[in-house]
Amino acid sequence: MRDVIYRRLKEAGDYISGEALSNELGVTRAALWKHIRAMEADGAVIDSVPRRGYKLLSPPDVPLADYVSAHIRHVIPVFYRPVTASTNDDAKTAARNMQTGVFIAGEQTTGKGRKGRIWVSKPRCGVYMSFLVRPRTAPERVAGLTLAAAVAMCRAIESVSDVSALIKWPNDIIVYGKKAAGILTESMIGMDGVDFVVCGIGVNTRSAFDGELANRAAAITANGTLLAAAMIDGFLDAFNEFEQDGLAPFMSEFRRRSAISGKLTVSSPSGSETGEFAGFDDDGALLLNAHGETRRYLAGEVSLRGEHGYV
Numbered sequence: 001m002r003d004v005i006y007r008r009l010k011e012a013g014d015y016i017s018g019e020a021l022s023n024e025l026g027v028t029r030a031a032l033w034k035h036i037r038a039m040e041a042d043g044a045v046i047d048s049v050p051r052r053g054y055k056l057l058s059p060p061d062v063p064l065a066d067y068v069s070a071h072i073r074h075v076i077p078v079f080y081r082p083v084t085a086s087t088n089d090d091a092k093t094a095a096r097n098m099q100t101g102v103f104i105a106g107e108q109t110t111g112k113g114r115k116g117r118i119w120v121s122k123p124r125c126g127v128y129m130s131f132l133v134r135p136r137t138a139p140e141r142v143a144g145l146t147l148a149a150a151v152a153m154c155r156a157i158e159s160v161s162d163v164s165a166l167i168k169w170p171n172d173i174i175v176y177g178k179k180a181a182g183i184l185t186e187s188m189i190g191m192d193g194v195d196f197v198v199c200g201i202g203v204n205t206r207s208a209f210d211g212e213l214a215n216r217a218a219a220i221t222a223n224g225t226l227l228a229a230a231m232i233d234g235f236l237d238a239f240n241e242f243e244q245d246g247l248a249p250f251m252s253e254f255r256r257r258s259a260i261s262g263k264l265t266v267s268s269p270s271g272s273e274t275g276e277f278a279g280f281d282d283d284g285a286l287l288l289n290a291h292g293e294t295r296r297y298l299a300g301e302v303s304l305r306g307e308h309g310y311v
Contacts, residue, residue, distance in 0.1 A: 001027065002035050003066035009046070009056040010070055017053035042067070043224070063104055063127055063228035071229035074236045077101040083123075085110045087130035088186060088200040095132055095188065095196045102232055104129040111202060121202060126219070127228050130200040131235055135243055139189045142197055143299050144247035145239070146171050146185045147284045149199055151250045152238035153181055154257055156230035157203065161222040166259035169286055170299035173203070174259040178218035180204050201231060247284055255280055264288060266297055 004025060008016065022032050036046055036054060043061030048054055060067050065080040072078075077100070084090055084105040091103045105128045108121030121128050135145065153173055154165035157180070165181075166174040173181035181203040188195040204219035205227065220227075241249055258280070265274045266288055275290030286297045 005035050007070045015052040015055045059225040061224040063224045067225045068228045072232050080104045082106045088198050091130040091132040091198040101132045125206040126204045128202045134196050142187045148238045148242045148250045149183050151253050152234040156234035159230050160226045161220045163220050167257045168259045176218045180218045
């Protein structure tokens, strides 16, 4: 019922009387009031005026599925848990019997980053979601989806906030010279190719960082529901384009948004190499000039340390 009430308030765009809304939905005025109060507890700003009714001034900050679904263009199942271990794990569990979906959590107790790192996911401090998709593409092309998603997340963040977003290749979003969002893509390859891909994305929306993270992490200021909706529409737009045309449509913007320049140290399973950043090729690989030659590194193989503010 709350999702229906929320959609009616959103679609009305003006005041709608409590009596009319109660009669339309077949609920008592008392029940309607409880739902309104619950939305306000989730961060919605709802104006209430006698003899005029209710008007939604601002969406809830908590990105519940009911709220987020009312703001997205794409048709896709959206699921929300107040607390979960990892939205990527939720998506992988659901992959056994679900075609596609978006999994959002208010808090992750064991959020994941690249190379086994922990993604700090405190309640009401970020938007944490994972996409379960089934791309019709060759396994070797799946890594490119992370780069396409990074471009999409920059666009989504900028659409609901006043920051400029850059990308630290391959999967970190940088604002104010610090990491504000990260992407973790995991895939399952079967006998017939790609079975499914889970793309997890976390965006910090409050600066609640302890210890070393206080110097390395940043947050954007954005409404949680609107940010989640922008992330979903942005990712699915990018995914559809990636399915159709591959990585090529994204590389120009990816290069323009790159936070990488100058001297880099690249660490890979074969060792570390220091050289001058030489750009990206059309497959999204990083190019490094070292010892008189240009070397090519794929996203899944390496970590970077640069001379500038990114980490």
